[in-house]
Amino acid sequence: MLEDSVYNNAQNASAKAAKQAAQNALGQKIVTPILQATQFYNAEDYHQDYYKGTKRVLTRFGAVKQSDAYKRYRKGCGRDARVKQLWGKDAPFVSH
Known part of the structure; x- marks a missing residue:
């Protein structure tokens, strides 16, 4: 799975919760978008x-x-x- 991408609604909700927790811990806004996952290719x-x-x-x-x-x-x-x-x-x- 791509680190900042999601495949379904459950992953999207989890990613949003993790992002919010990190924002709270840091005391500042995180601007990294949470995106729908696309085709992933493993590295050599x-x-x-x-x-x-x-x-x-x-x-x-x-x-x-x-x-x-x-x-x-x-x-x-x-x-x-x-x-x-x-x-x-x-x-x-x-x-x-």
């Missing part, structure tokens, strides 16, 4: 669990392990810092 096998990979890949940092490339991407894009800023100690999937 080599994309699965990329963050765990041990193969060396070429990046702007040179040749590094996939897991290290993913860590640099996470830090470089600023996502984790923003999630920590918004959610504080309750930030999901972010090391504290």
Whole structure:
């Protein structure tokens, strides 16, 4: 299932409730739309669990392990810092 898409009325109601709970917790409006799901295609096998990979890949940092490339991407894009800023100690999937 797409993360921000729904297939039926039950999923739509659940998504709206989760969005409202997040808005309440953050104290601000979330503008991400909840959309009707469309056709989904799984990524190729080599994309699965990329963050765990041990193969060396070429990046702007040179040749590094996939897991290290993913860590640099996470830090470089600023996502984790923003999630920590918004959610504080309750930030999901972010090391504290």
